Ligand SMILES: Nc1ncnc2c1ncn2[C@@H]1O[C@H](COP(=O)(O)OP(=O)(O)OP(=O)(O)O)[C@@H](O)[C@H]1O
Ligand SMILES: Nc1ncnc2c1ncn2[C@@H]1O[C@H](COP(=O)(O)OP(=O)(O)OP(=O)(O)O)[C@@H](O)[C@H]1O
């Protein structure tokens with residue numbers, strides 16, 4: 001970790017006012033991304049990953065949302081304080097985003113080429129000809145065969161994997177310093193997922209683009225991330241270098257996730273060890289550790305307040321007051337499952 | 339689970355009977371054009387000439403990429419979609435020869451659990467009536483009190499509070515709804531259940547709960563499963579044997595251990611190598627087989643071997659001639675590839691040995 005981070009999110013809290021009450025979608029998220037680094041953001045459905053990403057892009061509608069606290073420093077400037085015009089210059093040019101479902105972001109009545117050229121003409125002031133030539137280059141870069149021919153196709157003429165490539169080509173068109181990829185492969189098959197992950201890794205090697213990769217798949221983050229943030233109920237539970245997170249996890253939730261999924265590289269287990277109970281309702285969350293109701297190791301103190309991230313090793317933070325290790329977890333898991 | 343696995347070992351020496359037998363099954367969906375006069379202009383070959391058996395008490399995993407025909411296969415076995423050609427036997431009954439009415443009576447033996455716990459439950463019915471409906475239709479209960487008792491017992495079986503009978507589906511989480519769907523499928527005490535991606539729509543932290551539940555129920559009620567999924571790690575965990583499908587065809591089918599340790603078809607190998615593994619060091623060292631291109635359309639499948647357009651080892655013959663579906667090791671390891679070689683040859687995931 002040297003130099004200034006490219007992006008630094010500090011104590012971000014984004015709440016939604018709904019008829020049923022306040023949804024604390026993001027409730028105290030902090031992390032940073034160095035230039036050229038890949039950060040994996042993992043967590044299950046509804047834990048606040050997309051709201052975090054959309055907050056960086058300033059694309060969360062206010063209302064119903066309310067940004068209650070926090071700052072998002074990008075190259076030292078707080079994005080939350082930028083004017084809408086200032087933000088438009090950042091969006092797409094310095095920070096680009098790709099979404100889970102590319103079809104919702106591509107305009108069905110415009111050709112693929114027009115859509116890529118639009119950003120090039122707007123942000124980089126290219127002429128139509130230059131933009132078209134560059135668009136073909138970009139499509140080739142992301143592995144669309146016979147790009148010069150396919151550029152005049154419409155989105156529905158492309159498969160899901162090809163559309164995701166187009167999204168990546170569009171995101172790269174202005175050489176952003178940060179690419180936010182929100183579940184870029186969740187809708188895709190494993191063989192196509194492997195192609196897209198390979199492509200993201202290549203961008204990083206060739207252009208030193210920093211990447212924030214959002215997924216619920218522990219396997220996907222393992223392969224491509226330098227650092228990982230594990231989220232639960234709007235809060236980070238654990239943050240560590242990728243290798244450390246998998247070899248020496250310290251949060252019972254992280255361990256629970258790793259234990260409950262069958263893995264191809266291990267001997268087949270007779271029985272999986274599930275995490276008991278259900279994810280919490282983000283409305284009216286009590287001020288306790290959000291994982292405590294499902295945690296085997298919870299003690300009274302876990303329900304006395306919301307644990308903050310604390311440093312347990314160099315660059316390794318955990319929001320848990322207990323000292324739980326992988327070995328203790330495995331031991332307890334065997335005891336409860338038999 | 340243990341008993342089911344042992345059951346399968348014995349089937350290989352020919353002791354057990356197949357519960358379900360699929361013989362040259364085809365499901366082609368017509369593509370028509372024209373508004374008044376519907377002309378048939380082609381067909382989606384969703385399932386194209388597949389044959390396999392499902393042994394009593396086993397879990398047969400069916401994997402393959404989106405659109406390859408997994409759900410259609412499941413639906414065609416249950417006669418929810420009538421096959422275009424081919425036969426399906428349940429025990430010694432030929433389901434494909436039954437009339438609609440006869441099939442309705444068979445239905446209690448054959449059930450399905452759907453992928454989407456949100457859309458598969460009628461939002462206007464209470465949980466009690468959702469689970470109780472099949473019991474009434476098939477006259478499995480004689481009065482209201484008995485119905486209520488059965489429903490509550492089913493709720494308990496799938497790990498839900500019996501007190502929930504009067505609630506509506508929207509009051510439940512995805513995992514709970516999936517349990518309701520399982521309770522409904524079990525209500526008639528079926529012998530055979532098609533589980534069509536039963537955990538894909540669930541939160542990661544509750545998937546293991548449902549997998550364990552399905553395993554417990556299998557043991558308790560001696561169920562036979564066709565388990566459809568695209569997650570190869572989950573399929574390895576739950577299945578006794580695994581079938582791999584590509585573009586309407588079966589490309590490989592083998593005992594779990596053998597399929598994962600020595601896959602014979604290049605597509606199976608590519609699928610296995612693409613599964614992300616939650617171990618950064620291993621992931622970085624791993625050799626991936628990255629397939630080029632996309633899955634072709636089932637309207638116009640490639641000639642010869644359907645996989646040849648993406649296959650890393652394809653030769654001229656592959657585009658010309660469809661490979662035979664053959665038993666390569668003489669032990670029921672079926673594969674359709676011109677270049678598949680017999681023998682064990684484990685693939686290495688972890689450095690040297692195949693620690694699968
Ligand atoms: N416009 C909105 N109004 C009300 N609540 C919202 C809104 N958008 C998001 N939320 C809530 O905020 C929480 C976080 O949502 P978010 O989309 O960030 O989850 P996620 O981690 O991306 O989940 P997934 O993996 O399903 O994409 C959820 O509980 C969601 O219901
Ligand atoms: N009723 C139908 N009419 C026409 N085509 C259909 C119909 N049902 C399925 N298909 C087509 O048949 C093919 C196989 O579909 P199927 O749903 O069986 O795939 P699958 O393997 O279950 O995919 P997934 O993993 O996405 O669920 C697809 O090309 C699909 O578009």
Ligand SMILES: [Mg+2]
Nearest residue numbers: 049050051182
């Ligand atoms: Mg999301």
Ligand SMILES: [Mg+2]
Nearest residue numbers: 408409410534
């Ligand atoms: Mg399907």
